[in-house]
Amino acid sequence: MTEANVARLLLFVLAQVTFVMCQDADALAKQSCTQVKRDVFEERVAISFFFANAPVRWETIDSCHGSRPLIVGGTPAEPKEFPPMARLGNRDRNNDTKWICGGTLISNRLVLTAAHCLYSEKGAVNVVRLGELDFASDQDDAEPEDFVVQEIIEHPDYNYQMLYHDIALLLLDRAVKFSVYKHPACLPFVDGDRSENFIAIGWGHKKFAGRESTKLLKVKLTNFGTRCLTSTDLDELPNGYNVSTMLCIGSPELKDTCNGDSGGPVLNYHDDYPCMYHVMGITSSGIGCENANVPSIYTRVHYYLDWLRQELAKSR
Ligand SMILES: *[C@@H]1O[C@H](CO)[C@@H](O)[C@H](O)[C@H]1NC(C)=O
Numbered sequence: 277m278t279e280a281n282v283a284r285l286l287l288f289v290l291a292q293v294t295f296v297m298c299q300d301a302d303a304l305a306k307q308s309c310t311q312v313k314r315d316v317f318e319e320r321v322a323i324s325f326f327f328a329n330a331p332v333r334w335e336t337i338d339s340c341h342g343s344r345p346l347i348v349g350g351t352p353a354e355p356k357e358f359p360p361m362a363r364l365g366n367r368d369r370n371n372d373t374k375w376i377c378g379g380t381l382i383s384n385r386l387v388l389t390a391a392h393c394l395y396s397e398k399g400a401v402n403v404v405r406l407g408e409l410d411f412a413s414d415q416d417d418a419e420p421e422d423f424v425v426q427e428i429i430e431h432p433d434y435n436y437q438m439l440y441h442d443i444a445l446l447l448l449d450r451a452v453k454f455s456v457y458k459h460p461a462c463l464p465f466v467d468g469d470r471s472e473n474f475i476a477i478g479w480g481h482k483k484f485a486g487r488e489s490t491k492l493l494k495v496k497l498t499n500f501g502t503r504c505l506t507s508t509d510l511d512e513l514p515n516g517y518n519v520s521t522m523l524c525i526g527s528p529e530l531k532d533t534c535n536g537d538s539g540g541p542v543l544n545y546h547d548d549y550p551c552m553y554h555v556m557g558i559t560s561s562g563i564g565c566e567n568a569n570v571p572s573i574y575t576r577v578h579y580y581l582d583w584l585r586q587e588l589a590k591s592r
């Protein structure tokens with residue numbers, strides 16, 4: 277081997293090592309986000325002229341576009357607009373289902389939700405529906421599919437009735453086949469402090485539209501920053517609002533909508549992929565929905581990234 281070649285080889289090895297060392301956890305979150313976007317929205321197609329032995333070129337068709345303008349006040353979601361949205365329920369022996377909470381798909385096996393959803397008087401969460409839009413219609417442009425909950429993973433620091441660490445995961449009985457109707461939200465790359473607005477979605481929350489809606493609804497909400505420090509006085513928060521682990525989000529206008537489903541996501545659009553979302557928060561407490569300018573508390577997902585990564589690794 278010539279000296280130049282040895283030098284080249286050394287450089288190559290060094291580059292590889294640097295590459296591997298740069299695979300920090302955030303890089304992994306970015307990678308899996310990009311992978312989902314590719315799997316669902318990109319298609320490799322052969323392009324050729326119509327004569328014999330014409331050369332074939334491969335091109336990627338990318339159908340990831342079209343984030344929708346958001347409207348303050350609740351409006352029905354469009355078909356395929358929120359593929360990570362899950363609904364959690366209790367299904368009894370007679371196959372009657374009571375819907376309890378919302379959730380967010382974050383991998384092909386895991387659904388993120390609020391830990392308090394596991395303590396519903398309606399029963400244990402044992403079923404998850406994905407790909408649904410309107411519960412009252414089977415003619416809507418949706419592909420609903422039910423999954424059995426195989427394992428419930430509550431955050432170890434959660435303590436029922438307190439609102440701290442209100443985060444949990446559900447392991448589904450089988451892998452979700454990703455499509456434009458069902459695929460995960462990306463984990464947050466940032467903590468959400470700099471986001472001006474969020475999108476909350478849901479069907480069920482009493483305070484979302486005054487009553488349960490059969491249609492999935494969306495609402496644009498505003499980041500209230502540290503305002504919850506002074507506006508919150510709850511028995512469930514004996515140590516007060518926690519800036520590190522919670523987000524304070526509300527609506528500046530008096531609307532009949534102020535929240536998503538408990539356990540459901542507050543989302544931000546991905547900066548580069550308009551077809552993808554980050555799950556920034558989990559709807560935790562719907563206090564003060566009757567009043568404009570009184571924010572609610574959401575679990576800040578970014579704070580729990582290490583725990584989420586551990587559970588994601590275990591589920592694979
Ligand atoms: C139970 O209900 C679900 C959803 O409505 C349906 O897909 C499933 O086939 C039903 N199972 C039985 C055993 O009736």
Ligand SMILES: *[C@@H]1O[C@H](CO)[C@@H](O)[C@H](O)[C@H]1NC(C)=O
Pocket residue numbers: 515518519520521
């Ligand atoms: C907020 O929560 C974190 C995690 O539980 C804790 O370490 C921190 O002390 C809390 N901050 C306050 C001000 O209570």
